[in-house]
Amino acid sequence: MKLQAEQDETDLIIRVQGDRIDAAGAVPFKDQILQLAEGGTGRVVLDLSQVDFLDSSGLGALVAIRRMLGGRALDLLSPTPPVVRVLRLTRMDMVFAIHPAAGSLHGA
Amino acid sequence: MAPDCRFDDSFAAQPVEVRAVLARLRRASVLRGVPPDAAQSCELVLAEAMNNIVEHAYAGAHGCLRLTLLRGRHHLICRLLDRGRPLPGLALPSARLPAQDDSPAEGGYGWFLIHSLSHRLHYRRTDGLNRLLIVVAANNLAA
Numbered sequence: 313m314k315l316q317a318e319q320d321e322t323d324l325i326i327r328v329q330g331d332r333i334d335a336a337g338a339v340p341f342k343d344q345i346l347q348l349a350e351g352g353t354g355r356v357v358l359d360l361s362q363v364d365f366l367d368s369s370g371l372g373a374l375v376a377i378r379r380m381l382g383g384r385a386l387d388l389l390s391p392t393p394p395v396v397r398v399l400r401l402t403r404m405d406m407v408f409a410i411h412p413a414a415g416s417l418h419g420a
Numbered sequence: 421m422a423p424d425c426r427f428d429d430s431f432a433a434q435p436v437e438v439r440a441v442l443a444r445l446r447r448a449s450v451l452r453g454v455p456p457d458a459a460q461s462c463e464l465v466l467a468e469a470m471n472n473i474v475e476h477a478y479a480g481a482h483g484c485l486r487l488t489l490l491r492g493r494h495h496l497i498c499r500l501l502d503r504g505r506p507l508p509g510l511a512l513p514s515a516r517l518p519a520q521d522d523s524p525a526e527g528g529y530g531w532f533l534i535h536s537l538s539h540r541l542h543y544r545r546t547d548g549l550n551r552l553l554i555v556v557a558a559n560n561l562a563a
Contacts, residue, residue: 335471336435367467368529375526394460401536402517407524 313341317348323417324352325389327359333370342373346380356381357417361390366398378408387411423452425491433483433502438470441487450491458558461537462489462496465554468530469500477504477550495539498554506545 314329326348333341349356358374360366366374378386387409391399399405411417427450431437442463445451451459466487473485483504490497507513515535518528535541540555 332439334435334439334467335474336439365463365467367464367471368527368533369471371529372526375524379523379526394464397460398464398533401533402529403520404524 313337313344315344315348317352319352319354321354323355323357323387324349325357325359327361328363331362332365333363333373334365334367335369338369338373341370342377345377349377349381349384355385355387357387357389357411359389359414360395361392364392364394366395371398371402371404374408375404385409387417389414389417421449423491424449426450427489428487430484430486433474433478433485433504435471435474437485438467438474441470442467445487445489450489451496454491454496454558458496458556462498462556462558465534465537465556466498466500468534469498469552469554472530473500473502473504473550477502477506479505494557494559496556496558498556500550500552500554502550503548504550506550507543510543510545512541512543 316327316329318325318327326345330337345356345358374386389411390413391410396405396410399408399410427445427448429441429444431441445466446463470485470487481504483502486501488499513531515532517532518525534554537556538554539557542553544551
């Protein structure tokens with residue numbers, strides 16, 4: 313999976329440049345994100361605007377990344393409607409902070 | 421030209437093959453004109469069911485999986501066939517969300533999603549063959 317990381321003063325923003333986080337790619341995805349997170353500081357923000365498919369393995373990877381980051385926050389940015397649907401159905405919208413757009417990253 | 425009323429594909433039971441058949445299904449004529457919500461539900465339910473077969477029925481062993489999808493007037497009717505191990509207790513697993521104790525569960529969402537997004541489910545084991553029937557609602561599909 314192609315990922316692009318960008319560090320600003322408060323956040324490490326990682327743009328996911330593949331269109332699916334699924335069973336065939338969940339483990340390397342998790343490892344890549346954790347490796348990028350080590351090289352940055354602050355909150356980890358995953359930009360999911362290009363991801364239009366998330367299955368239970370991909371969801372499990374997100375939960376595992378969140379746990380392995382320890383006290384560091386993992387937020388989700390710009391998830392697409394099919395991804396939001398999975399997050400809502402599984403109540404993971406209560407676990408992850410979800411930002412509809414980059415402008416909402418730093419509060420209202 | 422009217423969309424096909426049937427999609428039929430056989431493939432090796434591996435995660436990358438599951439991803440590939442879902443990509444073929446996305447482009448297939450059988451889903452043309454299906455409302456996006458219904459097509460997305462169908463893709464996710466099939467992904468969960470097929471990955472479950474790869475991971476548990478075959479559990480890493482070589483095997484074959486067959487997907488047939490029929491387009492009805494109001495439903496997408498999917499059938500999955502495999503020759504892996506039967507579902508435990510020869511029954512569909514529970515529809516429950518995994519328990520969220522101190523921290524959220526990292527697995528166990530698959531069957532919850534299958535139950536949540538399907539209209540009807542039926543499982544049968546005969547002659548060493550698992551047959552899973554999944555019906556996804558799709559309102560007013562033009563023929």
